[in-house]
Amino acid sequence: MHELSLSSAIVNTVAKHAEGRRVTVVELRVGTLRQVIPDTLEFYFEFVARGTLCEGARLKQEVIDARLRCNGCGHEWEIEIPAFRCPECAGGDVEIASGNEFEVEAIEVEEAQCIGQR
Amino acid sequence: MHRTKVRIVEDALDANNTIASANRADFDRAGVKVVNFMGAPGAGKTALLERVVADLRGVRVGVLEGDVEGSMDADRLAHLHVPVTQLNTGAGFGGECHLDANMVRSAMPALALEEIDLLLVENVGNLVCPAEFRIGENARVMVSAITEGEDKPLKYPLMFRACELVIVNKVDLLPHLDFDLDKLLYNIDAVHPDVETIVVSARSGQGVEAWREWLLRIAAHAPQEAIA
Numbered sequence: 001m002h003e004l005s006l007s008s009a010i011v012n013t014v015a016k017h018a019e020g021r022r023v024t025v026v027e028l029r030v031g032t033l034r035q036v037i038p039d040t041l042e043f044y045f046e047f048v049a050r051g052t053l054c055e056g057a058r059l060k061q062e063v064i065d066a067r068l069r070c071n072g073c074g075h076e077w078e079i080e081i082p083a084f085r086c087p088e089c090a091g092g093d094v095e096i097a098s099g100n101e102f103e104v105e106a107i108e109v110e111e112a113q114c115i116g117q118r
Numbered sequence: 119m120h121r122t123k124v125r126i127v128e129d130a131l132d133a134n135n136t137i138a139s140a141n142r143a144d145f146d147r148a149g150v151k152v153v154n155f156m157g158a159p160g161a162g163k164t165a166l167l168e169r170v171v172a173d174l175r176g177v178r179v180g181v182l183e184g185d186v187e188g189s190m191d192a193d194r195l196a197h198l199h200v201p202v203t204q205l206n207t208g209a210g211f212g213g214e215c216h217l218d219a220n221m222v223r224s225a226m227p228a229l230a231l232e233e234i235d236l237l238l239v240e241n242v243g244n245l246v247c248p249a250e251f252r253i254g255e256n257a258r259v260m261v262s263a264i265t266e267g268e269d270k271p272l273k274y275p276l277m278f279r280a281c282e283l284v285i286v287n288k289v290d291l292l293p294h295l296d297f298d299l300d301k302l303l304y305n306i307d308a309v310h311p312d313v314e315t316i317v318v319s320a321r322s323g324q325g326v327e328a329w330r331e332w333l334l335r336i337a338a339h340a341p342q343e344a345i346a
Contacts, residue, residue: 002215002216002246002247002249002250004215005214005215005216005218005247005250005251006130006250009130009131009133009134010130012130012133013126013128013130013132013133014126016133017124017126017128018124024121025123028130033275033276034276035246035275035276081272082271082272082275082308082309083308083309084279084308084309084310084311085307085308085311091311092307092311092312093311093312094311101129102129102130102131103127103128103129103130104126104127104128104130105125105126105127106123106124106125106126106127107123107124107126108121108122108123108124109121109122109124110119110120110121111119111120111121111122112119
């Protein structure tokens with residue numbers, strides 16, 4: 001359900017960088033720990049983008065798997081279920097190596113061809 | 119027309135975090151510690167505030183009530199004689215399901231920060247979105263009532279990880295429910311190892327003293343890590 005709020009965050013971030021140009025593609029990196037459902041995000045993005053520079057833009061999502069690293073014993077592993085204790089040493093001092101991303105990586109914008117001609 | 123690719127690499131929530139940091143700076147300047155209080159609708163957030171705000175041993179407390187509509191929660195707190203500010207999110211996109219940094223910023227002038235030491239912000243009842251949006255708080259608390267079931271940490275890990283304290287509420291109902299408290303605590307620890315937990319009943323008062331002590335500790339020396 002938070003895909004709606006996240007869609008607004010994407011559109012706002014893109015608007016900041018589009019500098020008035022129409023956006024055709026938004027590339028997003030989404031970690032699995034963000035619990036984002038790609039289809040749902042796409043649905044809301046299309047909706048929230050209406051009337052903005054992102055209207056009609058395609059949302060390309062790269063899904064990043066979740067990897068954890070134990071600061072106690074150095075063990076690194078991939079998780080599919082939310083279990084954050086180290087399976088090797090049972091330590092709780094565990095950091096997220098990847099899987100927490102929610103980044104706009106790049107956008108594709110339309111430029112008028114004659115810019116700069118005199 | 120031709121197309122250009124622009125590389126950005128920016129967390130989509132940066133804009134919110136920037137405003138949250140500005141909020142924090144304002145709170146710091148006023149000497150006010152802020153707690154973001156989250157949980158599902160009906161978990162007992164307001165009841166847990168009612169239990170403690172009237173007696174925080176000299177710490178002057180204010181409450182910011184976030185709701186989509188209405189002022190029922192603020193009205194409930196009115197008789198406790200602490201300043202309560204209502205913030206409705208209904209003006210947002212069809213009624214926002216969470217507070218964000220900008221909403222809290224807009225409420226700032228109404229907060230009378232010079233009159234309080236501790237601001238308790240009751241977020242909109244929701245186990246998902248509030249976890250994504252920092253508001254400038256020093257610490258985050260989530261409440262999980264045992265009526266919600268033992269599996270909630272596994273279903274909403276984002277929320278159970280986005281807090282420094284988990285309060286397990288409504289334990290006075292334990293004799294009446296098929297509920298395994300150890301299993302819930304085990305699941306909380308699996309999702310957020312070593313997170314602090316307090317088992318309470320807002321109704322009977324069990325555990326409320328530990329909740330009060332926790333707030334007093336935050337008021338005395340709150341964590342100062344940056345927002346993001």
